[in-house]
Amino acid sequence: MALVVYNKKPDYYDNIKPSIDCFGELQKPVDFSFKFFTTCSDLKEEDAVSSDGKPLQKNDDGLVTTKCLRLNNNNLSNLTDLDEIAKGIVLDICEITWLDLSFNSITKIDPAILQFTGLKMLYLHGNNIQALAEVDKLVKLTSLRKLTLHGSPVEKEKNYRSYVLSKVPHILSLDFSSITKADRSVAAVFANRKTRKPRRYDDD
Numbered sequence: 001m002a003l004v005v006y007n008k009k010p011d012y013y014d015n016i017k018p019s020i021d022c023f024g025e026l027q028k029p030v031d032f033s034f035k036f037f038t039t040c041s042d043l044k045e046e047d048a049v050s051s052d053g054k055p056l057q058k059n060d061d062g063l064v065t066t067k068c069l070r071l072n073n074n075n076l077s078n079l080t081d082l083d084e085i086a087k088g089i090v091l092d093i094c095e096i097t098w099l100d101l102s103f104n105s106i107t108k109i110d111p112a113i114l115q116f117t118g119l120k121m122l123y124l125h126g127n128n129i130q131a132l133a134e135v136d137k138l139v140k141l142t143s144l145r146k147l148t149l150h151g152s153p154v155e156k157e158k159n160y161r162s163y164v165l166s167k168v169p170h171i172l173s174l175d176f177s178s179i180t181k182a183d184r185s186v187a188a189v190f191a192n193r194k195t196r197k198p199r200r201y202d203d204d
Helices: 040-045 082-086 111-115 132-140 160-167 181-195
Strands: 068-070 098-100 121-123 146-148
Touching: 040 082, 082 111, 111 132, 132 160, 160 181
Parallel strands: 068 098, 098 121, 121 146
Antiparallel strands: none
């Protein structure tokens, strides 16, 4: 029986409108997905294109105006210098509202991510993040509303969802699931339990 290999992006990428982001803002994303990148430096070797594969319009300095940067489905294990490299591609990294880093081999939340201060949506699912403490760093992204981490070892940690919500309480969606009042109540109890000081007992 012959083995048939399909070189095709998942259907949900086919259905994404390249000119509209998840918040309904008109834009053209810079799409570096499915490029087999192993380091962020590889971005320098590729022209900036949209999700339909067409070149993006650049200003006189060769920079693209966009609110979305996609690096999903590559082989990135770290994000060293992503912010500095992105500054040579997009006009203002602080205007990026959607950063897609899903389906790579990322092991930690690199400080470079925190330089994208305007992020509203961050995709990190399908990576290799293991320590829950990595989530603590995301508190600095005060505009963040949608976060994904599922498909990484960290998802299997005890109290995973409550921990994430206790550290990043301003998000509205985690792993494509909306945050409910019950979620927030459980997270509040969890956070209170973690911060409560041990009770002291006098010796008899």
